[in-house]
Amino acid sequence: MADLLDREVAQRYASWFRALADPSRVQIVAYLARQARPMAVGEIVAAVGLAQSTVSQHLKILAEVRFVLAEPVGNARHYRINDNCITCFPSAADVVMGKPAPAVAEVCS
Amino acid sequence: MADLLDREVAQRYASWFRALADPSRVQIVAYLARQARPMAVGEIVAAVGLAQSTVSQHLKILAEVRFVLAEPVGNARHYRINDNCITCFPSAADVVMGKPAPAVAEVCS
DNA sequence: GACTTCCATCGCCGATCGGCGATTAACGAT
DNA sequence: ATCGTTAATCGCCGATCGGCGATGGAAGTC
Numbered sequence: 001m002a003d004l005l006d007r008e009v010a011q012r013y014a015s016w017f018r019a020l021a022d023p024s025r026v027q028i029v030a031y032l033a034r035q036a037r038p039m040a041v042g043e044i045v046a047a048v049g050l051a052q053s054t055v056s057q058h059l060k061i062l063a064e065v066r067f068v069l070a071e072p073v074g075n076a077r078h079y080r081i082n083d084n085c086i087t088c089f090p091s092a093a094d095v096v097m098g099k100p101a102p103a104v105a106e107v108c109s
Numbered sequence: 110m111a112d113l114l115d116r117e118v119a120q121r122y123a124s125w126f127r128a129l130a131d132p133s134r135v136q137i138v139a140y141l142a143r144q145a146r147p148m149a150v151g152e153i154v155a156a157v158g159l160a161q162s163t164v165s166q167h168l169k170i171l172a173e174v175r176f177v178l179a180e181p182v183g184n185a186r187h188y189r190i191n192d193n194c195i196t197c198f199p200s201a202a203d204v205v206m207g208k209p210a211p212a213v214a215e216v217c218s
Numbered sequence: 219g220a221c222t223t224c225c226a227t228c229g230c231c232g233a234t235c236g237g238c239g240a241t242t243a244a245c246g247a248t
Numbered sequence: 249a250t251c252g253t254t255a256a257t258c259g260c261c262g263a264t265c266g267g268c269g270a271t272g273g274a275a276g277t278c
Binding site for chain 3: 169185
């Protein structure tokens with residue numbers, strides 16, 4: 001029981017993985033990660049081909065774990081990838097798979 | 110729409126993330142990844158402190174995506190981490206976060 | 219054979235999920 | 249003030265999840 005991953009850490013990582021537990025959300029995050037500029041919701045809707053309300057709900061889930069960040073632009077809202085997650089999320093995957101924690105970065109703010 | 114991640118790839122990755130979308134399963138995988146030898150179900154039950162049926166169900170989910178492998182040993186069943194996942198799962202996290210696919214390893218058999 | 223041990227499976231429960239259409243709210247333009 | 253436009257929220261649905269106790273089956277022990 002000594003080398004059992006701390007429950008709070010496990011819970012945080014699980015919340016990250018749960019945010020990507022849906023193929024549409026995986027596509028949205030990967031899509032935003034590949035864009036140079038922040039994208040409006042309508043553009044994401046066009047890209048993934050789901051209803052606007054559905055995409056909005058997915059974006060809310062992704063924003064709650066701060067995988068994506070939003071900024072209001074006039075009438076619209078632009079979403080972009082959170083650069084901190086680009087490094088800290090894969091490192092979480094490393095930790096789960098047994099590699100020693102790579103220094104800091106545990107919390108991607 | 111061009112740089113939208115392929116749906117099938119997104120689905121496979123989502124199934125991996127969904128397998129770790131629960132803190133108990135994160136603990137189980139991390140636990141097995143840190144063990145030198147395969148562990149019996151009873152040992153895992155003792156480590157995580159859940160009912161035996163619950164742990165067995167979690168192990169089934171983890172085995173379905175081949176994060177863990179099982180081998181019968183006499184009366185018992187020993188579970189161990191799938192070494193292929195140690196590299197291929199974090200690389201999936203990299204792909205989602207926009208890093209170019211690191212060569213092969215896409216499928217951790 | 220009878221008995222124990224180990225684990226998978228079943229059935230049940232409340233809770234959460236993923237999808238959608240409809241509505242509401244905020245903003246820009248006229 | 250009245251329109252469009254954009255996006256968040258609401259309410260509903262069926263489906264899945266996570267937990268448990270109980271049952272069942274396979275392998276070891278006596």
